Amino acid sequence: MKKFKVSQIQFQAQDTPYENANLLEKYFKKTLIFRPDLICTPECSNIITNDKKHLFYNSTYQEHCPILKMSKSFAKNNRVNINIGSLLLKKKNSKKLINRSIIINKKGKIINTYDKIHMFDVDISKKEKYRESDSFDAGNKIALVKINNLKIGLTICYDLRFPILFRSLAKKGVKIILMPAAFTVPTGKAHWEILIKARSIENSVFLIATNMCGTHHSKRKTYGHSITVDPWGTIIARAKNKPKIINSILDIDEVNKVRKKIPSIYHE
Numbered sequence: 534m535k536k537f538k539v540s541q542i543q544f545q546a547q548d549t550p551y552e553n554a555n556l557l558e559k560y561f562k563k564t565l566i567f568r569p570d571l572i573c574t575p576e577c578s579n580i581i582t583n584d585k586k587h588l589f590y591n592s593t594y595q596e597h598c599p600i601l602k603m604s605k606s607f608a609k610n611n612r613v614n615i616n617i618g619s620l621l622l623k624k625k626n627s628k629k630l631i632n633r634s635i636i637i638n639k640k641g642k643i644i645n646t647y648d649k650i651h652m653f654d655v656d657i658s659k660k661e662k663y664r665e666s667d668s669f670d671a672g673n674k675i676a677l678v679k680i681n682n683l684k685i686g687l688t689i690c691y692d693l694r695f696p697i698l699f700r701s702l703a704k705k706g707v708k709i710i711l712m713p714a715a716f717t718v719p720t721g722k723a724h725w726e727i728l729i730k731a732r733s734i735e736n737s738v739f740l741i742a743t744n745m746c747g748t749h750h751s752k753r754k755t756y757g758h759s760i761t762v763d764p765w766g767t768i769i770a771r772a773k774n775k776p777k778i779i780n781s782i783l784d785i786d787e788v789n790k791v792r793k794k795i796p797s798i799y800h801e
Contacts, residue, residue, distance in 0.1 A: 535785040537683060537709070540564035541573045543759040543772045543779070545747030549591050550579040554599040560778060561607050561615075567780045569613060570681055575745040575759075576619040576632070576690045576715040582750035585668060592630055594623045601635065609641025614680050618713020618743055619649065619689050621669075629670045634687050634713060636678045647687035648672025651695050657719055665691075677707050683785060686738075690714040693728050693742075696735060703736035703798055708788040710738050715745040721756025726768075734766040737791040737798055739783050746774050764791040 542560045546553050557574060564572050579600050582588050595601065598620055608615045615637045624631045632649040650672045652665040675698060676687045686702030686709070693712060702710055710732070716725050721744070733740040739761065746757030757774035761781040770781040792798060 535683070537571070537681065537783045537785055538567065538569045539571050539573060539741055539761065539781050539783060540567055540569040541741060541743040541759050541761065541770070541772075541779045541781075543575065543744060543746050543757055544776045546575075546577060546579075546581045546745060546749055548580075548582075548587075548750045550593060551599050553579055554603045557600060558603050558607065561604075561611075563778055564780070565611060565613075569780065571614045571616060571685075573616045573711060573713065573741055573743045574618045575743050576713045577621060577745060578617050578713075579620045579622075580750075581715055581745060581753055581755070583753045584751040587750060588621065588668065589630070592621050592623055594625070595620070595633070598622065605637055605641040605643070608637045608639060612639045614638055616687075616711050616713070618711070624670060627670055630668055631672070632665070632669050632689060634676075634689055634711070636680075636687070638680070645676050645678045645687070647676035647689070648674070649689040649692065650675075650698065651691045653691040657717060661717065661719070675701050675705075677702060677705060683708060686710040688712050690716065693732060696732065699732045699736050699738075700798075703738055708738055708785055709783065710736070710740050712740055712742040713744075714742060716756045718754050718756045721758060725756060725758060726760065729760060729762055730766045730768075733762040733764060735797070737764040737788055737795070739763055739785075739788070741781075746772075746776060764788050
């Protein structure tokens with residue numbers, strides 16, 4: 534029976550990376566009583582805004598990011614793995630940013646990164662429109678990591694609507710997929726839970742969906758309701774729309790049990 538402990542930090546990001554580094558450090562400390570194998574944060578952990586000028590002015594290169602600096606030090610000092618769900622970072626020789634998920638191991642070293650592949654270019658309403666491709670370069674590689682000899686796949690937010698990415702990760706042997714997000718309120722209410730359950734059920738994997746919550750710079754709102762779903766599609770932990778740490782103990786054997794019952798992943 535292989536157990537894997539996860540702490541998800543759903544928080545309301547402040548205006549700048551420095552404020553969010555201080556905020557996240559406080560949350561990280563609170564997880565220690567649970568002794569997680571992995572701490573997860575949402576998409577846009579360093580900055581979230583609808584104001585392009587504010588975004589470009591306050592974003593940094595990876596090596597200068599205060600959240601990354603703090604997280605690496607925390608991981609090393611407390612012997613814990615951390616997934617910074619995503620950081621919006623400057624990229625050398627590009628006028629655009631990247632939306633990057635980062636995995637830090639217990640030694641405080643970055644062991645892999647994943648750049649968001651699918652850009653959120655949508656018209657939710659006349660007032661609410663998003664064009665990520667105007668500000669971000671899309672990634673082009675799927676990514677996974679090994680923690681405690683367990684394969685874990687990386688995705689970010691809008692990727693949730695693209696089942697082939699999740700299937701590709703499952704085919705590579707992942708048993709957990711991380712899905713940090715900054716889901717909007719209207720799409721969150723309509724689609725968040727059902728899509729997470731669907732991706733989990735289709736691939737018989739644990740899905741760790743860690744969302745941002747609250748109102749942010751430039752009145753941008755996010756939905757919250759972070760959840761962890763098991764390979765059968767059952768929610769085993771959830772938050773509402775306020776900042777919260779949710780802790781889950783995953784029984785990894787469940788993946789094999791479900792795939793034995795319904796081996797659809799092998800039937801393509």
